[in-house]
Amino acid sequence: MxxxxxxxxxxxxxxxxxxxxxxxxxxxxxxxxxxxxxxxxxxxxxxxxxxxxxxxxxxxxxxxxxxxxxxxxxxxxxxxxxxxxxxxxxxxxxxxxxxxxIARYHRAELNERQLLDSWSKVINYLQASMELCTVEQFRILFLDRKNGLIADEIQQTGTVDHTPVYPREVIRRALEHSATALILVHNHPSGDPTPSRADIQMTKKIIDVAAPLGIEVHDHVIIGLRSNVSLRGLQLI
Missing domain, CATH: 1.10.150 (DNA polymerase; domain 1)
Structure with missing residues (x-):
């Protein structure tokens, strides 16, 4: 039964x-x-x-x-x-x-060496962290005199196509970290990393404020879907 x-x-x-x-x-x-x-x-x-x-x-x-x-x-x-x-x-x-x-793995690799000696690892980390974000994020990598990573911060989060960035706030954080160089990063949720006129103008404003204080902006990287653009590489800064 x-x-x-x-x-x-x-x-x-x-x-x-x-x-x-x-x-x-x-x-x-x-x-x-x-x-x-x-x-x-x-x-x-x-x-x-x-x-x-x-x-x-x-x-x-x-x-x-x-x-x-x-x-x-x-x-x-x-x-x-x-x-x-x-x-x-x-x-x-x-x-x-x-x-x-995945993101932490790529970040750990950055912490093991000087950033500018391992640019591909910087890009891998940024792509893994940001390429699929549905809103814009503005991120800063703060570097020391040997281009070692001091801190990695998301400073602003915006909408699907805009993030407010304040150059003096960027420099204030750099001074708080005793950073001598910066890598600026933001993503384009549309997937197209082509820099806008506003992206270029904002970067130049940060460079202008940073330079008299001995802080160098190495680059501004824009992250898209499986692609990225370097403003320095495009000779826009």
Missing amino acids: KDPDSPPAEKVSAAADNKGHRQRLRERFRKSGEEGLADYELLEFLLFSALPRRDTKPIAKALLHRFGSFSAALAAPRARLKEIDGLSDVSVDALKAVHAA
Whole structure:
């Protein structure tokens, strides 16, 4: 006689299939690393612990469909992630923790050496941190005389296409950090890093205020989607 409290056979079968699928995915990951998994499979893998009883494949595919790429899914705002059916606060935390870990990894590499001796690492860090922000952020990297990183601060956060920047506030923070050089950074949520006339004018104002105080502005970098622009590289400053 069947136990009335036992789960239906189809639920038992689905749970067994899910367990087997997870095990096979883990084995492929152990054997081949991230190269062995498609983007949606890696997202599945990241959600295993947060969603121990759910089939994470449809959730992972929904994330890619909604946001377009693996990196965009990790960087998406919490509110938009929670619009995906099956994602709770705990599972969103899991994704955001991975995104934070990526940014922290790149920042740790910066702290190990002089910034201007590892420009590609500076750019990798800034892209990972800012390229998918949905509003403009103005960031400053404060450097010492050997171009070592003293501090990294987001000074202003604005709207989708504007961030108010006050040159004297920038220099005040530089003096507080005893910084002798700055790298200015902001993102364009549109994805196009082309500098505007206002970007160029604001940079020149900061340079004009900084120069008499012995503070050099090495560059102003604009971060776009999988792209960036250096005002120094374009000979605009």
